[in-house]
Amino acid sequence: SxxxxxxxxxxxxxxxxxxxLECTVEGTSNxxxxxxxxxxxxxxxxxxxxxxxxxxxxxxxQNLSASRPQDRQFILSSKKLLLSDSGFYLCAWSVLSGNSxxxxxxxxxxxxxxxx
Amino acid sequence: xxxxxxxxxxxxVQEGDSTNFTCSFPSSNFYALHWYRWETAKSxxxxxxxxxxGDEKKKGRISxxxxxxxxxxxxxxxxxxPEDSATYLCASHGSGNTGKLIFGQGTTLQVKP
Numbered sequence: 001s002x003x004x005x006x007x008x009x010x011x012x013x014x015x016x017x018x019x020x021l022e023c024t025v026e027g028t029s030n031x032x033x034x035x036x037x038x039x040x041x042x043x044x045x046x047x048x049x050x051x052x053x054x055x056x057x058x059x060x061x062q063n064l065s066a067s068r069p070q071d072r073q074f075i076l077s078s079k080k081l082l083l084s085d086s087g088f089y090l091c092a093w094s095v096l097s098g099n100s101x102x103x104x105x106x107x108x109x110x111x112x113x114x115x116x
Numbered sequence: 117x118x119x120x121x122x123x124x125x126x127x128x129v130q131e132g133d134s135t136n137f138t139c140s141f142p143s144s145n146f147y148a149l150h151w152y153r154w155e156t157a158k159s160x161x162x163x164x165x166x167x168x169x170g171d172e173k174k175k176g177r178i179s180x181x182x183x184x185x186x187x188x189x190x191x192x193x194x195x196x197x198p199e200d201s202a203t204y205l206c207a208s209h210g211s212g213n214t215g216k217l218i219f220g221q222g223t224t225l226q227v228k229p
Contacts, residue, residue, distance in 0.1 A: 034217060043122075043221035044160075044205065057216065090159070094217070104150060104162030105207075105217060 002027035006091045006108030013115055019064075019078040021111050023091030026072065031093040033074040034105065035066055038088040047089075050074060086115045120208050122220035129196050130228050136192045137223040139206030143187035147209035151180055151191055154203040154222070163191075163204075196227040 006023045013019060025031050032051050036044040046059045048066035056066050063082050067075045074091060091108040121140045129135050141149065148167045152160040164173045169184040177194045193200055207219040 032217075036219070044207075044219040046216065046218055049216055059216075092217075104165050105152075105160075107159035107161075109159055 002093075002106065004091065004093055004106055004108045006111060008111060009109060010112045011114070013081050013113065015083055015115055016080050019076070019081050019085070019113070021076040021089055021091075021113075023074045023076075023108055024072055025093045028072070028093070028095055030071060031095050033068060034092040034094075035074065035076050036090045036092065038090070039086075044090065048076070081115045083115050086113055088112050120206060120218050120220040122204075122206055122223050124223060125221065126224040126226070128226045128228065131196060131198060133196050133227075134192065134194045135196055135225065136190050137204055137225075139189045139191070139220055141187050141189075141206075141208040141220075143184055146184045146187070149182055149184075149189050150207040150217070151189070152205040152207065154205055156202075160205060193225070196225070198227045198229050201225055201227045 003026045034049045035047040037047055038044055047064060048056055048058055050056050050068045053068055053071055056068060063085060064076060064078050078085060089111045092105045094103055094105040123138050127135060148165055150165050151163040153163055154160040163175060163178060164180045166173060166180060166182040171182045173180050179192045180189060182189045189206060191204055203222040203224045205219050205222045207217050209217055
């Protein structure tokens with residue numbers, strides 16, 4: 001069966017420090033991978049998505065970057081965190097079914113990031 | 117830019133009431149519409165994935181309809197129970213088969229016993 005691992009669960013980082021959040025998927029191949037953020041009082045904002053190794057689409061200009069060094073690994077990074085980077089970060093995956101995208105997305109447990 | 121809008125933002129109902137929420141999305145280049153339920157301290161979980169205009173799906177007391185021509189979907193909950201309390205999210209794939217899944221802001225439902 002497929003599983004998704006996201007870590008760490010919580011993180012408190014000072015302003016200006018680097019960030020690395022990791023997400024790995026097991027039990028499937030060539031998934032679409034997503035990073036979302038929920039800022040306080042808001043919905044899920046798509047930050048990055050990837051349809052294959054090394055293929056990253058950025059949705060919102062910001063202080064963050066993403067990489068996909070392996071098929072089932074998706075990393076969210078920052079060189080210098082800002083206060084506004086605080087929020088709840090979710091990794092998710094979905095797969096093509098045949099040649100369609102009408103399959104659901106599966107989410108990790110999330111990372112609560114507080115920048116102080 | 118694909119904008120997915122949900123209303124209302126929040127909803128308080130009594131146990132036993134039936135309720136519904138709305139999700140609107142751009143009808144051009146529609147590919148698929150998803151509904152998720154997000155309970156506190158858990159990850160979002162899929163309720164429905166819908167692709168066909170006029171489609172209606174049901175899971176227990178929860179059902180959803182889809183109108184791709186006018187760009188909206190309704191989620192209905194019949195006889196709400198306290199355990200239905202959660203945030204309900206809809207999401208749309210835009211621009212065809214690109215993999216981009218955009219979420220609305222969600223509707224937070226509170227069911228009072």
